[in-house]
Each structure stands twice: as C-alpha cells, then as structure tokens.
Amino acid sequence: MKNTLMILISAIVFSLFGCAQKAVQKDIKALDAQLANSIKLTFANRGLTNINVEVSMLKELEAPQGFYFYRIVLSDPENNFPPTEQYLFYDGQFVAPSFRDASTQEDLGSTLAFDFSYKEVDIAGLSLIHGKAGAPNVIVKITDFECPYCRKTNAFLEQKLANRDDTAVYVMNFPLSIHQNAVPFAKVFEAGARMGQNFGSELFSNDVLLSLNEQQIIDYFAARSGDEAKFKELYASEEVAGIILAQMERSAALGVNATPVLYINGKRIDGFNTPLINRAFNSFE
Numbered sequence: 001m002k003n004t005l006m007i008l009i010s011a012i013v014f015s016l017f018g019c020a021q022k023a024v025q026k027d028i029k030a031l032d033a034q035l036a037n038s039i040k041l042t043f044a045n046r047g048l049t050n051i052n053v054e055v056s057m058l059k060e061l062e063a064p065q066g067f068y069f070y071r072i073v074l075s076d077p078e079n080n081f082p083p084t085e086q087y088l089f090y091d092g093q094f095v096a097p098s099f100r101d102a103s104t105q106e107d108l109g110s111t112l113a114f115d116f117s118y119k120e121v122d123i124a125g126l127s128l129i130h131g132k133a134g135a136p137n138v139i140v141k142i143t144d145f146e147c148p149y150c151r152k153t154n155a156f157l158e159q160k161l162a163n164r165d166d167t168a169v170y171v172m173n174f175p176l177s178i179h180q181n182a183v184p185f186a187k188v189f190e191a192g193a194r195m196g197q198n199f200g201s202e203l204f205s206n207d208v209l210l211s212l213n214e215q216q217i218i219d220y221f222a223a224r225s226g227d228e229a230k231f232k233e234l235y236a237s238e239e240v241a242g243i244i245l246a247q248m249e250r251s252a253a254l255g256v257n258a259t260p261v262l263y264i265n266g267k268r269i270d271g272f273n274t275p276l277i278n279r280a281f282n283s284f285e
Contacts, residue, residue, distance in 0.1 A: 035090050036053045036054070036055045039053045040053050050078040051074060052073075052074070052076070052077065054072070055071070055073075056070065057069070064099060067089045068089065071085060072085065074086065084255040085117070087109060087112065089109065098110065119268060121140045121172075121263045125246065125247075126140065126170035127193035129141065129169050130158075130169035130200075131161070131168035133168060136166050136284075137166055137168070138168050138169075139157070139169040139263070140262070141157075141172065141261075141262055142251050142256050142259060143173065143174060144179055144185075145175075145181075145185035145200075145204060146175075147179060151204050153262070153272045153277075154201075155204070156272070160278075172247045175248070181210065184214045184217045188203060188217060190240045190243050190244060191221075191237075195226065195234065218232060262280075265283070
C-alpha cells in the first residue's frame with residue numbers, strides 16, 4: 001500500500017504540465033509558494049488531502065531560460081509514510097521532470113539531482129561485495145541479483161573498480177517479486193558472507209544460474225562454500241531471512257521501488273546510468 005501510494009505521488013508530480021498559474025514576476029518566494037500550492041491542489045483533486053509538500057529552489061538554469069530546478073519533499077503523516085524526494089523544473093507556468101540536451105544526450109534532471117542530492121546511508125548490517133571496510137569511498141548498492149540492469153551495473157562497477165583499493169561496496173538487498181530467483185540469490189549472498197565467502201560476482205555474472213531452480217542453486221553454492229551443512233543451515237535460517245527483510249524495509253524507506261539504486265559517497269543514482277557513475281568516480285580524491 002505504501003509503495004503504491006508513493007508511485008501514485010510520483011506519477012502525479014510528473015503529470016503537472018501546465019497546471020500552475022503563470023507567475024507575473026520571478027520572485028523566488030512567490031514561485032515556491034505557487035508551486036507548492038499547485039502540487040497540493042493536484043493531490044487534493046485526486047482525493048489525497050493529507051500530503052505535505054515542501055519545495056526548495058536549488059538552481060536557476062542558464063538554458064532553457066526562465067526555468068528553475070526544484071527539490072520537492074513529499075510526506076504522508078496520516079499513513080506514517082516517511083518523506084520522499086522528487087526533483088523537477090518549473091518556470092512559473094510549466095512543470096517538467098527533466099530536459100535532455102539534444103547534442104550531448106545529457107539528462108539534465110538526473111545530473112542536477114545527483115549534484116544536489118546527499119544522503120548518508122547507514123552501512124551497519126550490510127555485507128561487503130568489494131573492497132575493505134574503512135575505505136575512503138563508499139558505495140551502497142541497492143540491488144536484485146537477477147535484475148538485468150543490476151547485472152549490467154555490477155559489470156560496469158567492476159571495470160571501474162579494477163586496480164582500485166580506495167572503495168568499499170556494500171549490498172542492500174531489494175529482491176523484486178517479478179524475479180523468481182531474486183530471493184534465493186540474496187539468501188546465497190548473505191549466507192556466504194556469514195561464512196567469509198563472497199558469491200556476489202558470480203551471482204551477478206553467471207547466466208547459467210538464472211535457469212536453475214532453488215534447490216539446484218542451494219546445492220551449487222553449498223558445494224562451493226567449504227561447509228555444505230552450515231551453508232544450507234544459514235540459507236534456511238531466520239537470521240538470513242530477517243537480514244534481507246530488514247534491508248528491503250530500509251530500501252523502501254529511502255523511496256526505492258525499482259533497482260538498481262546506487263549511493264556513491266551519499267550521492268544517489270537511479271538505474272543503470274554510466275554517465276553519472278563516471279561523474280561520481282571523477283569526484284573521488
């Protein structure tokens with residue numbers, strides 16, 4: 001229910017084209033209030049009267065002229081839903097989720113959201129998939145081991161991380177119900193991690209695993225774990241199931257409803273977005 005509500009909220013925010021009154025002057029405070037009231041009215045017209053809306057103007061664009069980049073924070077206290085962020089462009093009349101540069105194909109919304117976003121994600125309880133704890137750069141990968149875009153993202157990250165020892169990558173499992181082996185793969189990863197084994201790379205890269213049933217997956221990795229009985233016990237344990245459930249809840253609290261999502265030194269990247277991953281790595285000292 002909560003995920004459905006926030007998907008609806010996102011859809012409403014990004015359907016606000018032309019719904020606002022045109023501003024006579026580009027007074028920032030007036031624009032802020034006008035945009036917030038317009039969003040609230042749009043929600044109210046759809047029966048959502050308890051949505052809190054906070055708007056913050058982050059940047060005036062050089063092009064397209066007249067537009068401002070905004071952060072929108074939405075919350076639903078009546079349903080005890082945590083705040084979630086959205087970003088959009090507004091000129092006093094029109095609202096747009098993004099603009100794309102026709103010459104470079106840069107998605108301006110994604111780039112600016114990356115530049116202005118920051119969220120310190122707690123890595124307590126997360127298992128390493130690459131690097132060592134205490135590294136100066138930290139990547140939290142919210143992922144589904146069966147998701148094709150997660151697999152592409154992992155392959156790209158492995159290329160970027162080759163020959164680097166300054167980055168730690170942690171997994172926050174978010175197995176999607178549309179993938180039949182997503183939960184078994186997550187259990188394999190977490191069970192292995194508790195035995196000092198890192199099965200992450202193979203889970204992402206071995207396409208043969210996608211055609212196996214759950215018991216075949218268990219047997220395959222148990223044979224590689226060094227202690228088959230212990231691996232199978234951990235795989236079936238409430239401990240591992242609880243870890244995955246807790247990570248899914250943490251992901252949902254971050255507004256995640258699809259994979260992959262990366263937090264690179266606190267900067268969020270949604271989807272398989274190589275330009276933004278490169279931008280993040282270029283910022284490493």
